[in-house]
Structures are given as C-alpha cells and as structure tokens.
Amino acid sequence: MKTGKSTAGDTKARILDATEKLFIEVGYEATSLRQVTSRAIVNLAAVNYHFRSKEMMMQAVLGRRLDPLNTRRLALLDACEARWPGHAIRCEHVMGALFVPALQMARQPEIGGPSFLRLLGRVYSDTSPFIQSYLMGHYAPVFGRFFEAFARALPDVPRQELGWRLHFALKALAGVLAGDELGNLMPAFTQGKSMSDAHVLAQLTSMVVAALKAPAPETQELGALQDVFDIGDAQQADEQAHMEALAATVESEAHQAAVATAAAVSRARRGTRTVRNEGTARAATASLAVRREMCPAFPSNPLDDWMRTRSRN
Template sequence: MKTGRSTAGDTKARILDATEKLFIEVGYEATSLRQVTSRAIVNLAAVNYHFRSKDIMMHAVLSRRLDPLNARRLALLDACEARWPGHSIRCEHVMGALFVPALQMARDPAVGGPSFLRLLGRVYADTSPFIQQYLLEHYAPVYDRFFDAFARAIPAFPRRELGWRLQFALKALAGVLAGEELANLLPAFTQGKQMSDAHVLAQLTAMVEAAMTVAQPGADELSALQSVFDLVEQQQAAQRASMQESEHAQSAPQSANCAALEATEQEQASHTAAATIGKARMSARTVRNEGPSRAAVTSLSVRAREPVSFPSNPLDDWMRMRTRT
C-alpha cells in the first residue's frame, strides 16, 4: 500500500510530465492549467498545492531537465578544453560538448527519454517572454562559456559577427529538434544506414559549422542579390502604372456620364423654370382679363333691374278714390 508521501510524489510527477508534454506540443503561452489537470488526471487544487502558479510549475519542468544537462555540458567542455587547450580546440569539439550530453539524456528515459530533444528544441525556439527570461537567467553563464570556446575554435571572425552567426545556427538546429517530423527526419538523414550518435552529430555539426564559418558575401553575391531587389522594384513600378491606367480608364466614362447627367439635369431645370414662368404669366393675364368682364357683368345686372308691378287690389283702388273725393 502506497504511503501518503509516495502518493503526493506520484501526483507531482504526473503534473510535471503532463506540463512537459503540453509545452513540447503547443509552447508556453498555449499551455493552460486546465489542460494540465485534464492530462495529469488531477484537480486544480493539487496543482496549486504543489506549485501555486503556472510559472513556478514551468520552472520545475525546465529545471529538472536542463539543470542536469547544463551540468553535463560544462563538465564535458572543461574536459575538452583541458584536452585541446587554447586555439587547438576545434568547432566539432565544442559542438560535441554542447550536444553529446543531450543525445545521452535522450537515450535514458530516467533523465529525459525520447522527447528530450524536442523539449530542448522547444526551449530554444519558444519566443514567450517567460521562456526568454528563463534562458537569460539560467543559460547566460553556460552560453558565455561555450561562446568563448567557439571564439577560440573559429578565430577568423570578430566576436560580434560570430555571435549572430552562432545564434542563427543554434536557432535553426533548435527548430529542427522541436519539430514533430524529427522522427522521420533522422531515418531520411541517415538514408537507411546504421549510424552512431557520433556520425549523426558529425553530420549536423558539419551543417552548423558551415553556417558559422561561411565567408562574407563578395561583390558578385551582393550584385546578384541587388539585381533581384531591382527586379522587384521594376515589377512593383509596372504594377502601379497598370493600376493608374486602369483607374484612369474607369474614371473617364464616369466623368463623361457625370457631365451628361449634369447637362440633363440643367436642361430639366431650365424647362421646369420656363414652365413655371409661363404658368405665372398666364395666371396674370387671366386675372387682368377677368377684372373688366366681372365689372361689366355686375353693371349689366344692376341696370337690368326694373320695378316690379303687381296686380292691383280693388280695395286699395277704392280707398285711393275715396281719399281724392
């Protein structure tokens, strides 16, 4: 029966394993505590109990793998520098001290396992501020030691020139290691032949060293690339001219249509104004003509009125006659 301590240890290990796998698959930013609890089959309280935050949990994931790796790297570099002191050390020796411990840990499930190289590649390739800060704090002394060794192995370049070349070469190699196609890449790389780790590393080192030691571009290389830039500018200028011609061709009919429409509207406005003036004039003439006619009709009506005679009443006639007598 498991004790409480072993159970707590198993839970913590499951959380770290789940976090490591998620980090390899999706990177630091996309790894969430909800995903970790789901994959580790634990609740959020267990994560908070062991680590308190995502950052602390990720620190534990990286430290348990990279701290032993850096210790092995520095120990092997010390041995190489003791064996090949000064400028007698070669680039292959420094690359061996950098990657042989990683290959060994990838062979040992107890300290890394098959996914260890992908973890290492993800650490180099991840651009999140958290990972970059972690590398700055934990890798700076290791990087300085290896940079000095590379500078002695490749003395032809200034340190600043060598710095960005080394950064480029290691980032490129890290991108290959972090990719999911690594398992298919190595068999294709070896072309079906049985190769030792030393042989595989020698092939990779040759490509990295070529990127680090390639000569500065000469006048011919610069002229060839400049001609490509000039060609791009010519294509863009031709595209801009074509677009301007197309816009002009489209705007010309539109301008003609607008002018015709404006003329039509002005003509309609003139016709409307003329019709309005004509109606006003006709109304004025009608008013002037109707004035005398109405007066004549009124006068005629007044003159035409005659006294109205009614039939005489015999009683009235008798009264008038009696008054006279």
Template sequence: MKTGKSSAGDTKARILDATEKLFTEVGYEATSLRQVTSRAIVNLAAVNYHFRSKDIMMHAVLSRRLDPLNARRLALLDACEARWPGNSIRCEHVMGALFVPALQMARDPSVGGPSFLRLLGRVYSDTSPFIQQYLLEHYAPVYGRFFDAFSRAIPALPRHELGWRLQFALKALAGVLAGEELTNLLPAFTQGRQMSDAHVLAQLTAMVEAVLNVAQPSADDFSALQSVFELGEQQQARERASRLAAARSADELSASCAAMAATMGDAASQTAAALGKARISARTVRNEGTKRSAVTSMPVRAREQTVSFPSNPLDDWMRMRTRT
C-alpha cells in the same frame, strides 16, 4: 498502500509531465492550465497548490530538464578544454560538448526519453517572451562559455560575426529537433544505414560548421543581390502605379455614377412634383364636380326659396268671418 506524501509527489510529477508534453507540442503561449489539468487528470486546486501559477509551473518543467542538461554540458566542455587546450580545440569538440549530453538524455527515459530532443528544440525555438527571458536569466553563463569555446575553435571569424552565425545555425537546428522525436529523427539522417550517435552528430556538426565557416559575401555576390533588389523595387513600383491607376479609375467611375444618380434624382423629383400637382388638380376637379352634382340633385322646392308677401287685411277678415 501509498502515503499522502508519495501521492502528492505523484500528482506533482503528473502535472509536470503533462505540462512538458503540452509545451513540446504547442509551445508556451498555447499551453493552458485547463489543458494541463485535463491531461494530468487533476483538478485546478492541485495545480494551484503545487505551483500557484503557470509561470512557476513552467519554471519547474524547464529546470527539471535543462538544469541537469547544462550541468552535463559544462562538465563535458571542461573535459574537452582540458584535453584540447587553447586553440587546439575543434568545432566538432565544442558541438560534441553541446549535443552529446542531449543525445544521452534522449536515450535515457528516466531523465528525458525519446521526446527530450523535441523539448530541447521547442525551448530554443519558442519565441514567447517568457521562454526567451527564462533562457537569458538562467543560461546566459552557459552560452557564454560555449561562445568562447567556439571563438577559439574558429579564431579567424570575428566575434560579432560568430555571434549571429552561431545563433542562426543553432536556431535552425533547434527547429529540426522540435519537429521530430529521436526515433523519427535518426532514420531521416541515416537514410536506412546503420549509424552511431557520433555519425549522426557529425552530420549535424558539418551543417552547423558550414554556416560558421562560410565565406563572407564578395562584391559580385552583393552586386548580384543588389540587382535583384532593384528589379523587385521596379516591380513593386509598377504594381503600386497600377493600383493607383485602378483606384483613380474607380473613383472617377464612382463620381460619374454619383453625378448620374443625382441627375436622375432631380428628374425624378421634378416628375414626382408634376405628378403631385396633377393629382391635386384632378382631386380638386373631382371635388367641385361632386359639389355641383349634389346641388343639381336637390328637389326643386328645396332649392327654391319661399317668398313671403305681406297679408291683406280684407282677406284675413273674410277668412275669419267664414269660420264663424
């Protein structure tokens, strides 16, 4: 029966494993606590209990893998510098000290496993500020040691030139490693042939060393590229002029349409006003005709006013006499 302590340890390990896989697949920014809890089959309270935040959890993930890796790297570099002191050390020796421990951990499931190289490639190729700051704070001394070793291995290359070349070469290599696990990466390099890890690393080292030792661009190289830039600028200028001409034509067409619409609107307003006046006149005529018809149809007696004359007293007396 498992104790509470071992159960808590299992939960923490599941959270770290789930976070590591998600980070390797989608990077730091896209890794969410909800995805972690779903993949680790734990609730959010367990994540908060063990780590309190996503950043603390990611620190634990990276330290769990990169701290042992860098410890092995520095130990192997010490051994290489003791074996080949000073400028006798070669670029292959330094590259070996940098990548042999990573290949060893990728072969050992207990400390990394086949997906370890993908994790390593993701760490060095992830552009999120959190990962970049973490590497700067935790592994700057390690990088400084290896930079000095590369400087002794390639003394003819100025340090400032070595810096950006080394960063470019290792970033490109990290991008390759981030896309494939070790089991998929080896066949791509071996092309079906039987190769040891040393052969594979020799091929990788050859590509990195080619970048580090490539000759400085000549005047002809600069002139050729400058000509291409000038052609590109001319093409861009023509495209910009074409866009401006098209925009000007569109503005002129829009203004013409607006003027035409305004003219048609004035004509329509005048027509509407004339129609309105005609309707009013017609309505007035109809009303006057209706009034005349009403007057004409009235009875004659209704239309004739009764005329009253003063009465004759003699007639009044005769009518009264007859009644009596």
C-alpha cells in the same frame, strides 16, 4: 499502499509531464492551466498548491530538463578544453559538447526520453518573452562559456559576426534534431544503414560548421543581391501603383453611379410633383364646374320686371 508523500509526488510529476507535453505541442503562450489540469487529471487547487502560477510551473518543467543537460554540457566542454587546450580545440569538439549530452539524455527515459530533443527544439524556437527571458537569466553563463570556446576554435571569424552566425546555426540544428522522435530521426538520416550517433551528428554539424566558417560576403555578392532587391522593389512599386489606379477607377465609377442615381431620383421626384400638381389642377377645375352646374336658377321677380319696363318707357 501509497503514502501521502508519494501521492503528492505523483501528482506533481503528472502536472510537470502534462505541462511539458503541452509546451512541446503548442508552445508556452497557448498552454493553459485548464489544459494542464485536464491532461494531468488533477484539479486547479493541486496546480496552485504545487506551483502557485503558470510561470513557476513552466520554470519547474524547464529546470528539471535543462539544468542536468547544461551540467553535462559544461563538464564535457571542460574535458574537451583540457584535452585540446587553446586554439587546438576544433569547432566540432565544441559542437559535440553541446549536442552529445542531449542525444545521451534522449536515450534515457528516466532523465529525458524520446521527446527530450523535441523539448529542446521548442525551447530554442519559442518566441514568448517569458521563455526567452528565462533562458537568458538562467543560462547566460553557459552560453558565454560556449561562445568563448567557439571563438577559440574559429579565430578568423570576428566576434560580432560569430555571434549571429551561432544564433542562426544552433537554432537550425536544434530544429532538425527536434523535428521528430529520436527513433524516427535516426533512420531518416541513416537511410536504413547502421550508423552511430556520432556519425549522424557529424552529418548535421558538417553543414553547421561550414556555415560558421563561411567567408564574409564580397562586394560582388552584395551587389548581386542588391540588384535582386532593386528588381523586387520596382515590382512592388508597380503593383502598388496598379492597385492605387484600380482603386481610383473604382471610386470614380462609384461616384458617377451615385451621381446618376441621384439625378434619376431627382427626375422621378419632379415627375411625381408634376403629376400631382396636374392632378390637383384638374380636380380644382372639375370642382368649379360642378359648383357652377349645381347653382340653382331662381324665377324672376314680377315687381323687378315692371320697374325695368317702366324705366325704359
């Protein structure tokens, strides 16, 4: 029989599991409390009781996975730096200290499980301000430690150059590792052959390390790319000019059509007025004729006739 305490613990775990799966699937912004309660089969009161807000709930999700991961990373980096002190440490050693613990945790369902790498990929790729702020606020010391280790392993790369190269390279590697479940990821890289995790990670890190060590672009390379940009800009300008000319033509044709329509309407109105006026005139003439025809003819007065005759005589 479960106690009240164990039931509360099960409810909290279900909420965290549901939130983690939704975060992996759709990201932080699209994860809603309604979706979490539906996936975890709990009510909103349970979520508010355990976490009080979406932000605190997500912090709990990230903390239970990333805190143990970073503890293992730092311990492994300490061991590597002790074994290969100073500049003796290689870039592959530092890269291994970053990703070996993640692969190990992905093999252990009780602390990570198969979806752990996908969670890391989502964390590194999610652009929401909350996730980015959380990572910088909680794990800046970890990032600093690994940056210094990479700087010792790559002394010829300027620190400013190294910063953005690491940002690009580590996100790319995390995205590859997070692209699928670990069970499907390994066969894709091994192509059916028996291959250890170290071999798979070596295949991936070789490309990343090559990118970190790549020389800075020379003048000829910059010039070649600038030429391509110039061609692209010219094409874009031509396309813009064509669109503007097309828009002007359409506007002119629309104006001409509007003028023609207005003229036709004006002519139609004048014609209507003319017909109406002619009709009015004809009606007036006809009315006058009718009135004249309808005037009665009275007989002459005999006295008037005698007076006119007498005046002549």
